[in-house]
Amino acid sequence: MATLTAREEQRLSQIFTASGINLLTGIWLIIAPFVLAFGFGVPIWNSVVVGGLIIILASVRLVAVTGQMFSWVNALLGVWLVMSPFALSFNDLPRALWNSIVCGVIVIVFGMWSASVSRPAHYPPEV
Numbered sequence: 001m002a003t004l005t006a007r008e009e010q011r012l013s014q015i016f017t018a019s020g021i022n023l024l025t026g027i028w029l030i031i032a033p034f035v036l037a038f039g040f041g042v043p044i045w046n047s048v049v050v051g052g053l054i055i056i057l058a059s060v061r062l063v064a065v066t067g068q069m070f071s072w073v074n075a076l077l078g079v080w081l082v083m084s085p086f087a088l089s090f091n092d093l094p095r096a097l098w099n100s101i102v103c104g105v106i107v108i109v110f111g112m113w114s115a116s117v118s119r120p121a122h123y124p125p126e127v
Helices: 006-035 042-063 068-087 095-114
Strands: none
Touching: 006 042, 006 068, 006 095, 042 068, 042 095, 068 095
16 A cells, blocks of 8 residues: 655645635635625626636646646636736726736636646555
């Protein structure tokens, strides 16, 4: 039976932490339009749809630790979040604007962190 070394456990911890933070950010993106009262239309749909995608991708990365690609896609979604207020013309709504930018930066940073960590060679451990 293969056991994980301290280094391998640390890598798993980094993946779980980074992807977990992105998962929580995705949940926030879904509820934020209603908590922060964005109004109607494009900012709500952008936040909810992108938040849902981030949740799905972060969840897959948490379950299938081998999926670095999912974290890279999350980082790209973070870039979209930063650009979307300007691309979709809701930069005149300060709460939607800043929520999108701040969440985008969080998703970029933690998506890249998770993507940069490879899975341990012996994970999952054999039983």
